[in-house]
Amino acid sequence: MGAPLPRDPIADAQRNWERHGWADVAAPMAAITAVMRTQQILLARIETALKPFGLTFARYELLALLSFARSGALPMNKASALLQVHPTSVTNAVDRLQEAGLVIRSPHPTDGRTTLIELTSEGRTLAKRSTAVLNAEVFGQSGFEAPDVDQLIRILGNFRRNAGDFSG
Amino acid sequence: MGAPLPRDPIADAQRNWERHGWADVAAPMAAITAVMRTQQILLARIETALKPFGLTFARYELLALLSFARSGALPMNKASALLQVHPTSVTNAVDRLQEAGLVIRSPHPTDGRTTLIELTSEGRTLAKRSTAVLNAEVFGQSGFEAPDVDQLIRILGNFRRNAGDFSG
DNA sequence: TCCAAACCCTTGGATGTCCTAGTATATTGC
DNA sequence: GCAATATACTAGGACATCCAAGGGTTTGGA
Structure with a gap:
């Protein structure tokens, strides 16, 4: 800037x-x-780093989360909880990912209120490729010393637990 | 959530x-x-914490910055640099603070390109009151242990320096 | 059984951030 | 002195986040 x-x-x-x-x-x-x-x-x-893939961080996070789900699909409310963002943010991200052909919405088999987000094969491929770039260009060059990384994980982990993010 | x-x-x-x-x-x-x-x-x-004052964090930061300036006024480009946000974000914040009567824009005495942002007395009062609340409700109850606060300042300070925020 | 309460998702609105481009003013160089 | 370049701010657009509210589906207690 x-x-x-x-x-x-x-x-x-x-x-x-x-x-x-x-x-x-x-x-x-x-x-x-x-x-x-x-x-x-x-x-x-x-x-x-994500721009060449047409992804934003919000969309990437959702894509990555789905790629780690065994079935490649998750209910929207589950995604909202795991990503810790407002449900409307997930709706927004899914809209755009769906337009891009990276995910599809499908009805939940037993609960009519719930919508499942499912990774398409294009979505799965893009998740892999974009993760590789993020790992190489951002996480691999964070600028944090290894001991400081551990400190951050510890300090911020305690903070997030105290803030009510998780109980474990 | x-x-x-x-x-x-x-x-x-x-x-x-x-x-x-x-x-x-x-x-x-x-x-x-x-x-x-x-x-x-x-x-x-x-x-x-800021909601009761009709302030957002972006607007508060600008208000606080002005309140620490000797004259209570700063050029917009200076505010942009110190807050480390895009100039258009400052324009946006000033628009809303001005509507609320907390700051006024005034022309720079010698440089016709530059606009000064000046705190009104209402703005100065609100800066004081909102800072007191932030101190009491947020900074005073951060949930970080004192030694961890020092670690964060050190680790993130190094990171910001390496990222080019400042040279000192 | 059945209706109220709870839950899920979406729409619409307000904010903030950034980028790109455009206008106006200064500064620099020929 | 004047043109070219640089700087300052603003307008418009794309995104993301949250909140409030609305419509459909389930659940659970009377």
Whole structure:
């Protein structure tokens, strides 16, 4: 978006917080702001890697999730729960994946309320190919040191458990 | 959005990656996915805390940034650089803050291309009040242990520097 | 049995982000 | 001094996310 700033804007914000008498929450503020910015950077890298496939991260996640399901199909509500996004976001993603011929909707055999999302063979192929690129261009070059990766998994895992994402 | 899942979906994804022969990037994949999900949780908390003020996080960040500027005013391009978002996002936020009477646009005294964003007194008051609530309800109850906060600041700070956010 | 409550998905609306392009103003170089 | 380039902001479009509300299907208790 632009050239590097001369100083870390988040560290500046942390100093501002301390200067204004909010020293007790300055560090968590900085950590949370850093998470927000890191997500933005990572998302941009992911979207860039997926662009040649006509995929966005939201659509990729759904495709990948389906590719790991034994039958290659999942109920929409299940996908919503596992991806931890709003049901309407899944509807949106499925609409576009279906237009692209990567998934199809089919009725649930026993529950008339439920819609199954099923991977087409094109969808399965694209999932494989796009995962290979993501692995090579993003996950394989994350810029995180190996010990820091472990720390992140631990710290954010605890956070997500406390936030009610999972009970395990 | 729903009840806690019985198992951590990101840990499951990590196992899937390992099972499919991508063990070398499974951990970074999990760490990155965890960052994405953590951001989502934190953003939801922040938006909830700001809702009573009619603010979103994007608008709050701009308001807070202005409140720390000595003169209470900043050029839009400067705000874009410091917040590290696209210029059009700043335009969008300023439009809405201006409608709400929290900031005003004024011409730059010497550069006709530049627009200054200036805090109104209402804007300054709201910045103070909303910051107090964010500090109390979000930053003060982040759910991160103090040592983990330091780790996050260090790890994500290194990442952001490597990503070209700042050079310091 | 049968109707109310619960559940599933979709539609429509509000926001935010980015990209591309277009207009206006500054700066640079010949 | 004037044209070419660079910079600043905005308009329009594509996507994603969430919330609120609506219509269809199941479930469960009276």
